[in-house]
Amino acid sequence: MISIGLKKIRPILQFNLRLYQSLSKSTLNEAIEKLKPLKGGHISLVKDEASGIATITLEHAEKKNALSGQMMVEFADIVEDLKLWESGKGLILRGSGDTFCSGGDLNTVKNINNPCDGLLMSTLMHSTLNQLYCLPLVTVTLVHGKAIGGGSELTTATDFRVFSNTGETSFVQGKMGVVTGWGGGTRLVHLLGPRLALYLMTSCKKVSSEEALNIGLSDSTVPVDSRYEDTLNWLHQLIKHDSEVINAMKNIVIGARNLTLEESFLNERTLFSPLWGGPANMRALKKNVKHK
Numbered sequence: 583m584i585s586i587g588l589k590k591i592r593p594i595l596q597f598n599l600r601l602y603q604s605l606s607k608s609t610l611n612e613a614i615e616k617l618k619p620l621k622g623g624h625i626s627l628v629k630d631e632a633s634g635i636a637t638i639t640l641e642h643a644e645k646k647n648a649l650s651g652q653m654m655v656e657f658a659d660i661v662e663d664l665k666l667w668e669s670g671k672g673l674i675l676r677g678s679g680d681t682f683c684s685g686g687d688l689n690t691v692k693n694i695n696n697p698c699d700g701l702l703m704s705t706l707m708h709s710t711l712n713q714l715y716c717l718p719l720v721t722v723t724l725v726h727g728k729a730i731g732g733g734s735e736l737t738t739a740t741d742f743r744v745f746s747n748t749g750e751t752s753f754v755q756g757k758m759g760v761v762t763g764w765g766g767g768t769r770l771v772h773l774l775g776p777r778l779a780l781y782l783m784t785s786c787k788k789v790s791s792e793e794a795l796n797i798g799l800s801d802s803t804v805p806v807d808s809r810y811e812d813t814l815n816w817l818h819q820l821i822k823h824d825s826e827v828i829n830a831m832k833n834i835v836i837g838a839r840n841l842t843l844e845e846s847f848l849n850e851r852t853l854f855s856p857l858w859g860g861p862a863n864m865r866a867l868k869k870n871v872k873h874k
């Protein structure tokens with residue numbers, strides 16, 4: 583009976599996680615062809631095998647880390663790479679220089695300024711950021727300086743947000759005559775609830791690090807000068823377990839977000855059973871751990 587359950591759950595979860603990829607493969611390829619030639623900046627990925635923490639850095643400081651077409655394609659490749667990182671536990675998303683991200687690169691935007699190309703860009707960014715949102719890692723955005731428009735949307739694609747004290751986010755899309763194009767509206771509703779999400783989108787209000795902490799958008803504030811080290815330390819506290827345990831915890835959360843209640847419980851059982859009596863469990867039992 584159990585083996586039937588195990589066989590059944592994997593396709594359900596995988597179907598949900600691959601939804602964007604499988605439904606729009608040709609659209610994604612078309613988007614990549616369109617966006618790749620629109621140059622400017624780049625995105626780097628560093629994977630620290632010792633700690634299991636990866637860092638993605640937006641590197642377009644001279645344009646306040648605006649995302650060019652080329653960077654959008656690089657972002658998609660980086661997420662693909664991270665999906666295959668079996669020993670990974672955590673991820674930090676950050677910007678270089680004094681701004682987290684000023685949104686879409688206005689030079690790229692000018693080249694794709696029509697509804698068809700808008701849909702292509704939006705499909706690629708939805709695919710990338712929703713796959714980032716579903717990585718089996720504990721993910722955090724370090725919001726240092728401004729996150730504007732699409733930059734604010736990026737901050738919603740991780741599990742947590744740590745703001746430097748100069749961090750600030752604003753969903754300015756309305757002022758630009760558009761709405762969230764990178765899936766940030768939906769994720770913001772999941773994060774803050776419909777009322778607050780609608781307020782932030784319609785008001786285009788700047789949310790400071792202090793306000794972000796008060797409304798539950800930020801999980802911690804760190805001083806500017808030690809922002810990266812402090813974010814690393816903050817993340818380290820959450821990823822002390824084996825990577826199998828971390829990955830399973832995150833997959834429970836992903837399942838609960840995407841599946842029906844019954845499917846999610848089946849997913850949780852399926853994730854639990856191989857850990858029960860597994861190496862981490864046996865080590866803990868041998869240590870006779872007391873939880874005082």
Ligand SMILES: CCCC(=O)SCCNC(=O)CCNC(=O)[C@H](O)C(C)(C)COP(=O)(O)OP(=O)(O)OC[C@H]1O[C@@H](n2cnc3c(N)ncnc32)[C@H](O)[C@@H]1OP(=O)(O)O
Binds near residue numbers: 755
């Ligand atoms: C689906 C995506 C939808 C969206 O993202 S909508 C939002 C699009 N983003 C924007 O409209 C941001 C516009 N920029 C600004 O508000 C300001 O530049 C910003 C970010 C507050 C920074 O202000 P300052 O610190 O005074 O710096 P600055 O204005 O002199 O900018 C320095 C250089 O960066 C450039 N820059 C800033 N944001 C950019 C962007 N998004 N795309 C392309 N270039 C951008 C800016 O033009 C300037 O370049 P340059 O030095 O004059 O060559």
